[in-house]
């Protein structure tokens with residue numbers, strides 16, 4: 001009975017595993033495999049960091065529109081420093097991250113940190129135009145990374161590349 005159900009599982013699972021391999025490698029959403037391969041601990045950390053980033057973005061908007069520049073800097077700085085790739089991970093986890101994450105992911109992550117650092121400076125200098133500029137650039141990077149690496153989580157971001165013939 002036990003063997004039977006294990007066999008059944010195999011029969012059910014194997015085609016779906018093969019499918020994933022074959023199809024996704026060539027489709028737009030091929031990059032999600034690297035994320036899915038992360039150990040549950042790292043994936044959990046990534047998810048937590050994402051929620052922190054989102055919280056930071058949501059906190060900044062009302063400060064920005066009401067001119068409370070001084071309160072923006074510390075939030076931007078926290079976003080810059082708290083991100084998973086900058087966390088004190090063990091050497092093994094670091095290695096895992098770098099070997100499993102798609103290479104474009106790390107580049108986007110670096111851009112994100114550059115922008116949050118710039119937002120912090122803009123806030124310190126009390127320059128609303130620059131604060132607005134870097135804030136919107138940060139939002140663009142969220143979307144850009146999700147479009148490339150997280151459409152499994154945000155299916156609405158799958159690029160619409162269908163040809164319409166005109």
Ligand code: HEC
Pocket residue numbers: 035043046047048050051053054055057105106108109112138139141142143145146149150153
């Ligand atoms: C370098 C790539 C990258 C950047 C930059 C990025 N994200 Fe994400 N985000 C991801 C990936 C990958 C996932 C899916 C994680 C998973 O499936 O475990 C994700 C998931 C999320 C989630 C869902 C978390 C959950 O588990 O519920 C939120 C919310 C989120 N991101 C917000 C943001 C916001 C806000 C920004 C910008 C301020 C941002 N992300 C920037 C890659 C990125």
